[in-house]
Amino acid sequence: MIQKRYKLRFSDDNLQESVAYILVSKFNIQPNILRAEVRDDGGVMVLEMKGTQENIDASVVYLSDAGISIRAFDKQIIKNQDACVDCGACISVCPTRCFTPDPETWEIVLNYEKCIACGTCLNACPFHALSLPL
Ligand code: SF4
Numbered sequence: 001m002i003q004k005r006y007k008l009r010f011s012d013d014n015l016q017e018s019v020a021y022i023l024v025s026k027f028n029i030q031p032n033i034l035r036a037e038v039r040d041d042g043g044v045m046v047l048e049m050k051g052t053q054e055n056i057d058a059s060v061v062y063l064s065d066a067g068i069s070i071r072a073f074d075k076q077i078i079k080n081q082d083a084c085v086d087c088g089a090c091i092s093v094c095p096t097r098c099f100t101p102d103p104e105t106w107e108i109v110l111n112y113e114k115c116i117a118c119g120t121c122l123n124a125c126p127f128h129a130l131s132l133p134l
């Protein structure tokens with residue numbers, strides 16, 4: 001089993017496709033929708049797929065053939081150190097515990113390797129110090 005992250009872009013025409021259902025039923029993939037945004041021209045989703053390489057590859061081809069733009073997503077959260085005041089508001093909202101206070105300086109340290117790009121912390125920061133461009 002491997003795990004890969006993709007950015008999917010939907011048009012108005014295929015916005016209603018039940019991607020998660022299709023991936024589970026057709027390709028035995030465990031999908032995890034990390035982030036989803038509806039836009040004027042359709043929608044964007046960050047999707048994590050867990051499965052065999054073969055099944056993930058087949059899923060990518062299927063979604064692409066269905067008219068959904070799909071490409072690997074390897075972006076991570078960006079922390080603007082100048083804007084951060086180390087308030088700690090981001091610590092509790094992060095599902096993978098990326099933020100920890102340095103025990104000596106009390107600076108909030110971000111562990112980029114643990115970030116799954118879910119975007120949950122974006123709205124938690126009162127100082128807009130966090131960003132994750134889609
Ligand atoms: S994007 Fe998600 S995983 Fe990454 S730091 Fe923010 S809350 Fe944590």
Ligand code: SF4
Nearest residue numbers: 084085087088090125
């Ligand atoms: S919520 Fe924002 S300002 Fe507060 S510690 Fe986290 S990144 Fe820094």
